Amino acid sequence: MDYISTRGSAPALDFAGVTLAGLASDGGLYVPREWPRFSADDIAAMRGLTYVELAVKVMLPFVTPSLSEDELRGLCTAAYGRFAHEAVTPLKQFDQQHWLLELFHGPTLAFKDVALQLLGRLFEHFLSKSDAHLTIVGATSGDTGSAAIDAVAGRERVDIFMLHPNGRVSDVQRRQMTTVRAPNVHNIAIDGTFDDAQAMVKRMFNDAAMTDRFRITAVNSINWARLMAQVVYYFAAALQLGAPDRKVAFSVPTGNFGDVFAGYVAAQMGLPVEKLIVATNVNDILHRALSTGDYSAGTVTPTAAPSMDIQVSSNFERLLFDVGGRDGAAMAEQMRGFESTKAMQLTNAQREGAAALFTSVRCDGDEMNRAMAWANEHCGEVIDPHTAIGLHAARVAGIDPAVPVVTLATAHPAKFRDAVERATGQRPPLPARMGDLFERAESYVQLPGEYEAIAAFVESHATESR
Numbered sequence: 143m144d145y146i147s148t149r150g151s152a153p154a155l156d157f158a159g160v161t162l163a164g165l166a167s168d169g170g171l172y173v174p175r176e177w178p179r180f181s182a183d184d185i186a187a188m189r190g191l192t193y194v195e196l197a198v199k200v201m202l203p204f205v206t207p208s209l210s211e212d213e214l215r216g217l218c219t220a221a222y223g224r225f226a227h228e229a230v231t232p233l234k235q236f237d238q239q240h241w242l243l244e245l246f247h248g249p250t251l252a253f254k255d256v257a258l259q260l261l262g263r264l265f266e267h268f269l270s271k272s273d274a275h276l277t278i279v280g281a282t283s284g285d286t287g288s289a290a291i292d293a294v295a296g297r298e299r300v301d302i303f304m305l306h307p308n309g310r311v312s313d314v315q316r317r318q319m320t321t322v323r324a325p326n327v328h329n330i331a332i333d334g335t336f337d338d339a340q341a342m343v344k345r346m347f348n349d350a351a352m353t354d355r356f357r358i359t360a361v362n363s364i365n366w367a368r369l370m371a372q373v374v375y376y377f378a379a380a381l382q383l384g385a386p387d388r389k390v391a392f393s394v395p396t397g398n399f400g401d402v403f404a405g406y407v408a409a410q411m412g413l414p415v416e417k418l419i420v421a422t423n424v425n426d427i428l429h430r431a432l433s434t435g436d437y438s439a440g441t442v443t444p445t446a447a448p449s450m451d452i453q454v455s456s457n458f459e460r461l462l463f464d465v466g467g468r469d470g471a472a473m474a475e476q477m478r479g480f481e482s483t484k485a486m487q488l489t490n491a492q493r494e495g496a497a498a499l500f501t502s503v504r505c506d507g508d509e510m511n512r513a514m515a516w517a518n519e520h521c522g523e524v525i526d527p528h529t530a531i532g533l534h535a536a537r538v539a540g541i542d543p544a545v546p547v548v549t550l551a552t553a554h555p556a557k558f559r560d561a562v563e564r565a566t567g568q569r570p571p572l573p574a575r576m577g578d579l580f581e582r583a584e585s586y587v588q589l590p591g592e593y594e595a596i597a598a599f600v601e602s603h604a605t606e607s608r
């Protein structure tokens with residue numbers, strides 16, 4: 143498979159190329175040149191496969207020829223061997239119509255492990271072939287940082303520098319990052335907010351003095367390999383509920399539009415999907431865009447579901463490109479407009495194309511709390527605030543009662559135990575495998591919120607590579 147940029151002017155790359163590049167050089171995002179397609183018979187033949195074998199079937203068309211089938215299988219076996227559940231992403235029942243897909247059995251208790259455990263191994267694999275070295279620089283408000291650190295800790299040819307705002311992430315989230323002891327992991331607590339940290343990371347990507355010496359990359363969901371890994375669990379859930387003979391709907395707690403875009407990819411590959419429900423909190427740019435065509439960023443309101451407190455959803459560009467006729471020049475023009483005014487209107491083709499598969503629901507704090515309480519009281523399930531937003535949306539989206547609706551459970555409730563306790567009276571314990579998190583020693587440096595200090599630290603600890 144080769145990959146093209148949504149903005150039309152970056153060179154096409156193979157899978158190894160897009161994995162290492164992250165963002166395209168024209169500022170766009172890479173998408174496959176065409177969607178691989180499975181027939182109903184192909185999908186029926188996937189029933190009963192283990193998660194790893196299913197992952198190999200679903201991802202092979204995307205990674206060929208950069209990886210052989212055996213190489214892909216080896217990487218998946220190692221990545222998904224880190225999960226605490228044999229099924230990797232087990233499916234549970236709420237009631238006659240509603241189901242819960244638990245994506246949080248990985249090492250850091252959020253769905254981001256499903257993709258990042260594989261991505262860390264892909265980096266190592268491709269870098270060893272080209273004798274290169276990668277410097278990952280990121281800013282985190284919580285889940286991405288811990289999942290990325292766990293995924294690359296101790297791997298060869300990769301260093302990771304993760305900035306978090308000092309004193310502004312939860313104890314569990316900070317300890318999940320700072321108790322990982324590996325020489326290639328560098329935790330930096332900066333004085334300032336998440337936005338300050340993010341601004342410094344962006345500045346480093348544009349700082350030629352740094353990018354000339356170091357091969358700097360990001361690990362957020364602009365990386366195609368992350369989305370690809372997430373396509374697999376849509377197949378896994380639908381197969382259990384009767385695919386390809388029966389359609390399934392999915393409700394997805396959404397921030398950067400990565401997870402739900404993976405559902406769109408599954409549908410393009412032939413999986414019979416009835417609807418994809420985009421569940422947002424009060425930071426509802428995607429709900430406004432999908433319901434009225436108005437994509438305009440406001441200011442971020444902090445909520446109890448912080449991983450969805452996002453105003454600009456990077457991966458939405460991939461959808462707009464695909465449903466808008468795959469016109470890179472037009473997309474570049476539309477995004478230039480958005481970048482200068484922070485607002486744009488979807489075209490009619492984009493609105494109609496999106497409406498065919500997507501619907502959206504905005505969920506406020508009361509509705510989120512009621513969904514947590516409902517799951518606990520009626521099904522004995524303690525769910526996290528992000529998942530609760532998905533469940534609320536699933537129950538009010540008006541899906542035909544004959545169609546099963548799967549809510550994606552994106553985080554373990556123990557990761558957000560204060561909010562869960564407020565809504566349900568239950569304080570979910572950390573899983574046994576994390577039991578000693580509060581006894582482990584922490585390691586991080588504290589730096590002032592000044593770009594020069596951060597850049598000097600990275601310079602003195604990273605490995606040069608062109």
Ligand SMILES: *Cc1c(COP(=O)(O)O)cnc(C)c1O
Nearest residue numbers: 285397398399400401449552553
């Ligand atoms: C990252 C995250 C989300 C949002 O996922 P996107 O792919 O950015 O839409 C939702 N819930 C949790 C718990 C997350 O960590």
